[in-house]
Amino acid sequence: MTPVGTPPSPPTEPLSPPADPLLSVRDLTMTFPGRRSRSAPVRAVDSVSFDVAAGETLGLVGESGCGKSTTGRMIVRLLEPTGGSVTYDGRDISHLAQRELRPLRREIQMVFQDPHSSLNPRQTVARIISDPLLVQGSAAVDARRRAVELMELVGLIPEHIDRYPHEFSGGQAQRIGIARSLATSPRLVVADEPVSALDVSVQAQIVNLMERLQRELGLAYLFIAHDLSVVKRVCDRVAVMYLGRIVEIGPKERVYTAPAHPYTRALLSAVPLPDPVAERGRERITLLGDPPSPAAPPPGCTFHPRCAKAQEICRSEAPTLSVATPGEPRQVACHFPEAA
Structure with a gap:
């Protein structure tokens, strides 16, 4: 529904970037x-x-x-x-x-603005990062192994994988959010x-x-x-x-x-x-x-x-x-x- 007195904008065809x-x-x-x-x-x-x-x-x-x-x-x-x-x-x-x-x-994945509010406080980092893989049907052991790899990739200590979000700083929490977004490649x-x-x-x-x-x-x-x-x-x-x-x-x-x-x-x-x-x-x-x-x-x-x-x-x-x-x-x- 269009607001009264507000005609929809005419269609536009933006210039494409160099590649498809x-x-x-x-x-x-x-x-x-x-x-x-x-x-x-x-x-x-x-x-x-x-x-x-x-x-x-x-x-x-x-x-x-x-x-x-x-x-x-x-x-x-x-x-x-x-x-x-x-x-x-x-x-x-x-x-x-x-x-x-x-x-x-x-x-297609997303990284959110507030790192702490976008992480479930009741889940460990291992579960937060591996959840997308579990939803997609991966085995739990494979999902956890992938979570450890992603912790290292984003600059976090893998030994901290069983900690909870409140134990991390804002920057570290955002790294967790980025790792979660990368779980499914x-x-x-x-x-x-x-x-x-x-x-x-x-x-x-x-x-x-x-x-x-x-x-x-x-x-x-x-x-x-x-x-x-x-x-x-x-x-x-x-x-x-x-x-x-x-x-x-x-x-x-x-x-x-x-x-x-x-x-x-x-x-x-x-x-x-x-x-x-x-x-x-x-x-x-x-x-x-x-x-x-x-x-x-x-x-x-x-x-x-x-x-x-x-x-x-x-x-x-x-x-x-x-x-x-x-x-x-x-x-x-x-x-x-x-x-x-």
Whole structure:
């Protein structure tokens, strides 16, 4: 169901990464019913499209509440989309039954934001890591052997395998979560804010671990985050979301050095620079007001109430995601994008 006065976004066809995509998302939409009987439904994700190639890392960034985590949960089918499609390795998995999903879950796994809340406090680390294998039919002795191997792989002491989650620090608990996600040898991992709940020093360790695992195992990542400095470190391409829609997507170098959408420029201007002189001299862009409610988004471009460049067309017509500069592998949804 579409909120009154909110037409669905037009279909988009994003530029594919260099290789054939392992994951292909097209016009993915998630609409939640209103909390009250007469409340308007909330379109949390609105016609999102992107591809992820094998071995690639795509960063999905934006403010809290923009729909990043909901997108990730639909991809791993913790939520069923209300529209659009998710195609994995050439197969549409958008509406598969649970029985059909079981073998597929070997290849698509997820790392959650809060390491301690995502681990069962009543289970030992051995059980937590081996559970995905037991569900898939592995023998208990083989699953435990695999759990020991994964403990070593993620930098934990195998002798601690019979301890409980509360006996580990936040960084160690996140390593356990990563080990669990690797138990079935997946090809795609959806990492939902995997370092945001950790101390800065520990964040670097987890990022280094994820990069090493990607090189060694050939993993593809959908890396969901709001910290643009972390995304710049780990991602090959970046997709910027605002109020449920992708407003800019392209190679990391182009998005960071020459952002085309005013929202992307504002996000990047808030990232601290390590050089104090450069930090004092650069332009800081302040957005007007707060993000609109997804239950009652503004007409036209949803960013126009906060955009200093907004004109009349922005208030009446929603921009489509299109190529920013001819011949460039980047797209932007803006009537007046910044010149490259």
